Amino acid sequence: MHLQPLLLFLQVFTLVLPSVVPDAPASSAGLELLDPTLPSELPAQTPKCTVAVLDHAFAVGVASLPMVSINYTQPPDCSAPWTRVVLEVAMAASGPARKHRVAAVWLDGVEILRTSTPPLLTAADAFWRVQKDVTRYAAILNRLAGGGTVSMIVDNSAVDLAAVLAANVSFHFYRGELSASSKHTGHPSVWGLYREPADLVIPISRERGSYGSGFWFQISGNPQAVAAPVTVPRNTYRAVLEIFVSYHADDESWYMNPLRFTYNAGDVAASTANGGFRQLYATVDGRFVGGHVPYAVIYSSSINPYFWSPVTAIGTFDIPSHDIDLTPFLELLLDGRPHELAIGVKDAQKYWLLSANLHLWVDRWSDAVQAGIVEYTTPTLKVNRNAQWHNQDGHSEVDAEGQLRFVGWVSTSKGNMTTTVRQKLRFKSQVSVHNRGAVRQADVVNREKTTVTTKSGQRTVGKVQLLMEAPLQVQTSVVRVAGGPTFENTRLSHQLQETAYVKELSEVSMSTLSDRQEAEGSAMVHEEEAQWGIASTRSYYKYTDENSCYLRTVNAQEGAIKVDMASRSCSAISDA
Template sequence: MHRHLFLLPLLLIVCKASFLPPPVAAASSLRRIPATNITLETFDPTLPPALMSKTPPKCSLLVLHHVFANTVGEPPAIANFTSPLACPAPWTRVVLELSLSASDVQKDRIAAVWVDGAEILRTATPLPMAAGAFWKVQKDVTRYTALFRRLCSSGGTAGHAGAVSMMLENSNASLPGVYSANVTLHFYRGPLAGAAPNRFAYMAHPMAKDIYRRPADFIIPVSREDGDCGSGFWFRLENDTNPPPAAAVAVPRNTHRAVLEIFASYHGADELWYANPLRAAYDGGGATANGAFRQIYATVDGRFAGGHIPFPVIYPGSINPFFWSPVSAIGAFDLPTYDLDLTPFLSLLLDGQPHEIGLGVRDGQPYWLLAGNLHLWVDPWSDTVAAGVIDYRAPPLKVNRHAEWRNSDGGSEINAEGTVRFSGWVSSSEGNLTTTVRQKVKFRSQVEVQNRGAVMQVEMTNKERTTVGVLQRGAATAAARVQILVEAPLQMKTERVKAVGGAVFERARVSHQLQEVVNLNENGQAVAVGVLTDRQEAEGSVLRKEGEGAAAAAAVLPVWGSGSTRATYKYRDGSSCYMRAVSAAEGVVKSDMTSASCATAAAE
């Protein structure tokens, strides 16, 4: 089960070179972007700080420091890790803090942090437009305490060494910036001052999509086994392959609950998948003309086990980088993960044999990076549990595509909808429980291209309703039930004009939002209701060197630009509220207001 833990001594020998700091490249002779009005710190104006001001952590541990220069094609940086003896498990909260800085101008990059092959963070760096840019990411990783807890002995008096890995592929071939990273873990014990006493309290993120009170007992990575010696633990998906890449996992026979968490990021031809038309416009007939629809999904031994339409995270170098300086786009610093409850499929997994968990992307183009964690809850009073499938309804999403084009102008529309239902029973010491998962998806995307490809308008919305219910045999009402409503609208307009010297001048407007509503019930009674609204409005201009289409333009460093962004984050849970409103323009924060007042949040 802990397959990466046993491989650690071999990794330390074979991958010894990856522990050495890479050389820092000489400064590039390329023209640098003027540093006028550029704020060096970039921040994410979303969740309340995971590090609580009223309750200091019991102990903090720097687990990895590395400088990422010419790391393309290199294995991840690796560091030994032992759980702190000064504050052994159990922990009330564990917080990951990733602090980064850039020595000079560089492109934005994707990075990930793993513990013994299990991913705990995927993030995008800002686009450093001046020397000395810095930022930090704080993420509540209490959900992954099984990874940290297993590194302690049963008595908590001795630690077991594990491996913390970080991947950040950077190149100094054309730009001089190198990334310096520190990964720190903060451990809390005892009561947390100011923590809300609700069912979501074991995680700082208020929208913890789980109906159980505690984190999983075990976490098994669904990833590449040779990640420390290769190009990371993630699977690289070049297209919509069949079957998708998979990992063999063996599940303990006393498992009574299973949730698969999927990490995903998109690159290359799919970096702007949410703006892909059904027919090539100014992209010259390239691979980006397959439409703006994607679905991340998982399989169990080849059988479809659920999926999600990905949230369209806008990377810091995309559309207009000046929108995201100093305010990051929604989800860019902590890319969202996607949970699939696999409890109805446990009867397929409880034979003690390895089974294939596959990860795929419907309509995906080169390339996607996918990885997963299988969270498992076990029955401490039984060596084995019994399980069975009751209902399996998984018709493919109905996808309708329509396009009308005349030369390089026209419009594309994609509509997708569907409903899946999985149901299965598990008999353990907790009783005979039936878990039923229902999901309804309604998706729409419109892409219009005008003026010979110079003007593009994108409108997208995704609505998902997921319900997970647990019913005790013979009971009239569900023992537990959670309903999650997600809506993610995106509107975007870009206008491109060719300028002198082969450059392109582009104006853009973006409206982006993520709304989540979680309703939790126990024994027919409402326990908690959470409402989250994260919204951004941005507009501005940018001058780039000419690229071949939008995807290529996103990878070209801007020569000049301006932008303004308004970000509003609101969360309500009963009587608890949190709101933050930030306004930034020309790289400077104009206003930044935080409130814990429900009245203020309602009035905004």
């Protein structure tokens, strides 16, 4: 079953190996790079006001501080309340930089965007933009009426060719009523969990941005967690921890790690062979309070970078954050004293960048509320690791599953509310190597079901249920030239599927998301960087709820868009 991709690649290999290997396909000047996702639903076509807050050119590959911070005061004509606030980061690049860069935007140390830049495969200019609904951070924006800072970082490296990334950061503020089909914020799980923005957002990050190198923490091994002291107002009745994460160096492709050193020397460091399972987790004063298996974002210089130009991989422009509802644990936090809130990654290798935001809702009619923990059930996470190898060929598998249940109550001015958090997860990563290391295949399945239920007595006043599934398949056939480059032919299929069920009192809503990409292509790799490649990529995005539907299909081939169709009708574009 593994010979057909290899034979196909050998045919391509024969065609592209004359006496001189051709240059990378030329790109048009001003190539636009895009992420075909759902635009934010807005109350009006034009914002009430738009504020440009940052305009800066980041030099990539030179010795300079990668973060810039500016003083910012919210203009009086853009004051709260807002129905929607949209962050827009417009970027343009000139000069080759074959390695992606991770970037982030912070408001007074509160991270509001984690993003990744695409690789610049030619010297031609390119541009792209990221738009994100940031209404959930309204409390921070409102506080900036008294002044604060906006910071942005583009992580740097001195081993790359010099390039310039120009970034412009703006906020768009909207007012007015939302229609019935405008409840979501561009991601189906967000609007259900955060119908109303928090009253207070506390950053869990490095103090003062560590003098220009970023507010995020860096972890380089397991077990390792990073912590910050937090003091929670005594009238807090709900708490949700939002964690931003990205992975780099040995763990850049953690989801495809084998369980042993399998490939020829120089391909994979022995330290990376610890299997393809990672768990993001949080603790309060050392007590485990929840976790997730991160969604596997494929950076645009990974696998075959020619897959991701001009269409980027799922989640790279807006890397998903991960939410943990801490409401059942408020009893531990409401004494008015500082507590240690820690975040970490199980089985991590160097290195991961983490930061978090603690979203808090307060009871304005009470100086203090009472809370208690009713149930704390965290069975040991079951992780099975199996491997069978003979020389370079073999098979390894990591299979993990677990469940948890937390129950806690809070007595507020609105009554006694009991919150139950339930979660089930199942993860499997299989890595196979055949034909003396010439054919590699990785299959990953990540499933998670999270339910948060709030009751007043026996009456359910709120319920959110989110089902997530993220399958990934990658198959690569490799031809090595003695003393020369490596030629790889790769097929990839990647998906993010989510179903959200939300109930508030008598109002019930459901939404589904299917984000799928399939790609195939070849690349010449030298010293771990792709020097030439051809690829075709198909992206299919579908979002539906009870009031709306959004479809978009984008097909790209050899760096150019061949098909780009979008529709608000579910029957307009085939799902084939």
